[in-house]
Amino acid sequence: MATHTEQLTPPAVRISNLIRGYGTRTVLDRISLDITPGEFVALLGHSGSGKSTLLRAIADLDYDVDGAGELTAPDRVSVVFQDSRLLPWRRILDNVVLGVRGNNVAERGRAALAEVGLAGRERAWPSQLSGGEAQRAALARSLVWDPELLLADEPFGALDALTRTKMHALLRELCVRHRPAVLLVTHDVDEAVVLADRVLVLEEGRISVDLSIDLPHPRSYRDSRLAEYRERLLAALGVLQSEAS
């Protein structure tokens, strides 16, 4: 009785009727969401809309949170935080391979660092890196696990505009090469439309917009076809176009 749909690849992430809350306050209200392998999903929303709660639920980091619902995530999940979260007492290479076991650990770490453009900085201390470099090292730390799912919680939020643009290109490049599914939490509409295959808007614990962006990569911020998506997302977020510009 096998139906045709069962032969499709299973989703990387499957969430159905997920509820999360703190005490009496419901943060996530029956969320259902599938992310297919290799899909790049951006999650937009105002602060307090539950973006981080959803990400933490998928990352299995919500210990003291009440909740219900079903959630399936792959084994190899990496998380990139808003801060680089490098341990100040470990050199960069040792930070990148934190927790990694097996053979050629140092070699794998070096390769990951080379991929993010930090070859030669293996022996540096985190305090010697710039903000952008530290975030690259954090990316390398997530890559070294060869993740099936990459969760990123506003990873570029603390960077200056120029560095952020470079990081966007780097992240895209790494995704093309490694094909992880990506869930990028952000409050930056431009970032979402330039990077993602699909943009979700989270509003009061529910997904209010699910928008696919069918434009080839690499995309330019000035591409006029993005304007339409941007406008729809800004409207969904309750921001008037005149306010945004």
Add this chain to the structure above:
Amino acid sequence: MTDLASSEVTTVPVAAPAPRTLQRRRRRGRLGPGKRIPYGRLLGPLLVLGLWLIASAAGALDPRIIPAPWTVVRTANRLWSAGTLPTDILTSLRRAGLGFAIGLVGGVALALASGLSRVGEALIDGTVQVKRAIPSLGLIPLFILWLGIGETFKIAIIALGVFIPIYINTYAALSGIDSRYVELAEVVRLSRWRFIRQIVIPGALPGFFVGLRLGVTGSWLSLVVLEQINATSGLGYMMFQAQNYGQTDVIVVGLLAYGVFGFVSDSIVRVIERRVLSWRHTLSN
């Protein structure tokens, strides 16, 4: 230039700016303390020594109250060649060293127990805080009754004095580990043991060293008092005897010995600290 395609040249190194030859005049002074003075820590003590020398030579100091430096040196020489000073120093060093070692091990062990487990915290931390409120020297009568009036009680009192600052600082550092690092450890699935070894302990080392430095000098502090109780040798004993005979020069020799040992032991800890915590870039380096 916000174009994604054109910004993919991320790895092209930017040429280093040419060194500036033009000196720009600063409008305000730097706020950091600036470069370290080589052996600067010795400067203060040497200055005090110099003032003492000058004041004595000028006859401004009554030798019955503070003897001249050269008198002190002569007395130290005499005591050294008579063999009493080396014996006294060795006895004191042994007491301070043993007490310090026991206090260090105890302080670290209990701090780990209460910093790493909630049960340990519940059992140990409150108890230590109560102990902290009781002055170590106030325990002397009780310890004499328990341990006898020999060496054991002296070492026990010193160990208690060392244990407290090491425990307090190490425990505070252990329980103050940034929760963001705990989250990171969970993401990369560190085992409990690796989490302790790679995150908790290195993160707590700066606090531990603060405790260590307080403990090292603390071990010398109780010594003076303890060596006045049923002792037949030791720097404190030597000074106590000198008080009976009005020998201010001998008292000063003892005080100087304490000062030198305290200074040297603190410097040793500092050197170790700088090695171990070389990742820190603070105001001090």
